[in-house]
Amino acid sequence: MTQIRTATRRFGLSKSKITAFEQCPKKLWLATHRPDLAEQDEGAEARFATGNAVGEIACALHPGGVMVDPPSLSEALAKTSSLISGGHPGPIFEATFEHDGVLVRVDVLEKVEGGGWAAAEVKSSGKVKDYHRGDLATQVWVMREAGIDLKRAAIRHIDTKFVLLREGDYAGLFTDADLLPELEDTISTRSALVAEARAALSSEEPEREMGDHCSAPFACEFAVYCSRDLPQGPEWPVTVLPYGAGKRWLERGINDLLDLAEADLNHRHARILAATRDGIPFHDAEGARKAMAGWGWPRAWLDFETVAPAVPRWVGTRPYQQIPFQFSLHLERRGGRMTHHEFLSCDGTDPRWACAEALVENIPQGATIIAYNAAFERSVLRDLAASFPDLAPRLEPWPRRRSICCPLPATIGITATSAAVGRSRRCSRPSPPSSITAHSR
Numbered sequence: 336m337t338q339i340r341t342a343t344r345r346f347g348l349s350k351s352k353i354t355a356f357e358q359c360p361k362k363l364w365l366a367t368h369r370p371d372l373a374e375q376d377e378g379a380e381a382r383f384a385t386g387n388a389v390g391e392i393a394c395a396l397h398p399g400g401v402m403v404d405p406p407s408l409s410e411a412l413a414k415t416s417s418l419i420s421g422g423h424p425g426p427i428f429e430a431t432f433e434h435d436g437v438l439v440r441v442d443v444l445e446k447v448e449g450g451g452w453a454a455a456e457v458k459s460s461g462k463v464k465d466y467h468r469g470d471l472a473t474q475v476w477v478m479r480e481a482g483i484d485l486k487r488a489a490i491r492h493i494d495t496k497f498v499l500l501r502e503g504d505y506a507g508l509f510t511d512a513d514l515l516p517e518l519e520d521t522i523s524t525r526s527a528l529v530a531e532a533r534a535a536l537s538s539e540e541p542e543r544e545m546g547d548h549c550s551a552p553f554a555c556e557f558a559v560y561c562s563r564d565l566p567q568g569p570e571w572p573v574t575v576l577p578y579g580a581g582k583r584w585l586e587r588g589i590n591d592l593l594d595l596a597e598a599d600l601n602h603r604h605a606r607i608l609a610a611t612r613d614g615i616p617f618h619d620a621e622g623a624r625k626a627m628a629g630w631g632w633p634r635a636w637l638d639f640e641t642v643a644p645a646v647p648r649w650v651g652t653r654p655y656q657q658i659p660f661q662f663s664l665h666l667e668r669r670g671g672r673m674t675h676h677e678f679l680s681c682d683g684t685d686p687r688w689a690c691a692e693a694l695v696e697n698i699p700q701g702a703t704i705i706a707y708n709a710a711f712e713r714s715v716l717r718d719l720a721a722s723f724p725d726l727a728p729r730l731e732p733w734p735r736r737r738s739i740c741c742p743l744p745a746t747i748g749i750t751a752t753s754a755a756v757g758r759s760r761r762c763s764r765p766s767p768p769s770s771i772t773a774h775s776r
């Protein structure tokens with residue numbers, strides 16, 4: 336454990352540091368004293384880029400606004416103060432305030448008719464999340480103490496019903512949730528919270544065991560450091576059991592799947608255990624044959640890959656809409672003849688029309704479409720049909736017909752070799768039915 340004597344220092348804090356402290360005191364301590372130990376996960380850069388893009392659009396929607404972006408914080412404080420006292424009529428972006436050594440930057444600060452101000456914290460999510468409340472409470476506390484008469488304080492999040500009608504026209508992309516009335520209790524805790532955070536920073540590295548708090552509300556960048564002395568986990572942890580069944584065993588202190596007996600488990604889990612322990616794949620070929628007997632020919636084994644940008648890129652799309660840019664299709668004909676078809680769009684243009692065309696070209700009318708995550712493939716097909724009326728007569732029947740897009744019944748098609756169990760946690764799609772199996776989930 337790192338030991339740092341800091342008894343006399345008064346640490347400067349910010350909204351994000353206080354959020355880190357609320358997630359885990361050790362996280363704030365490490366971020367302050369040992370930032371070199373941080374290891375960002377692979378998605379951090381993409382999340383950062385999304386946040387930036389969303390923030391830029393939120394500002395662009397207010398052409399009369401002014402950005403507070405001088406190089407130093409003292410200049411930012413001075414510029415904010417001068418804009419407010421000088422009666423700047425438009426919104427202020429990144430308005431900067433300080434109280435009790437806590438610095439906050441407000442995404443959008445707008446004048447309210449009749450006097451006072453409205454603050455908005457811009458988020459790329461499609462709804463208010465729990466941690467947003469603490470974030471906003473910190474902002475409000477500092478702004479009020481700095482003398483701002485706040486009438487509203489909102490989380491400005493993405494309105495998932497928004498549809499991009501003209502390229503670059505994002506008016507209506509955001510919706511405000513004014514939380515000021517419900518935040519008073521949280522605001523009243525901020526002063527004590529700040530004192531606690533400073534006390535933690537002035538002490539030695541806090542002891543904290545890892546747990547659920549390490550991944551929520553954010554994946555902690557110190558997870559590798561904190562887990563360095565933990566014993567190596569088993570090769571086959573109970574968490575490989577599908578549908579979160581492993582959690583029940585973890586709560587009973589059992590981590591290794593191989594410590595269980597088949598008698599402790601239901602039929603399906605017992606099969607997984609047996610196949611894992613013995614290394615012998617379990618193929619219920621007869622069960623699969625029965626389940627598939629009623630499926631029509633030809634059979635189209637379909638798998639989409641999609642992107643779902645927070646900010647819609649293409650006209651006619653919504654925030655977070657799943658846009659298919661790739662599919663893989665194995666077309667199986669009666670008698671076992673199999674052909675493979677694929678589609679991939681890489682040029683950055685709207686891939687939906689070409690994708691829909693390729694689907695109708697390659698999937699014969701009346702085919703049975705089979706997808707592992709059927710609800711997902713159905714929703715993508717429905718979106719394509721709604722977007723392209725010309726192709727809708729071909730696309731629409733697939734998601735509508737009950738017998739179409741059925742996943743291989745997991746209850747009879749378990750494959751559970753040791754390797755397959757491990758893979759099943761990472762794969763969300765099945766192989767085509769050459770072996771008539773499905774990975775358990």
Ligand code: SF4
Pocket residue numbers: 358359360361362365543544545546548549550555556557558559561
């Ligand atoms: S990994 Fe977990 S315990 Fe360690 S600092 Fe992060 S949140 Fe705290």
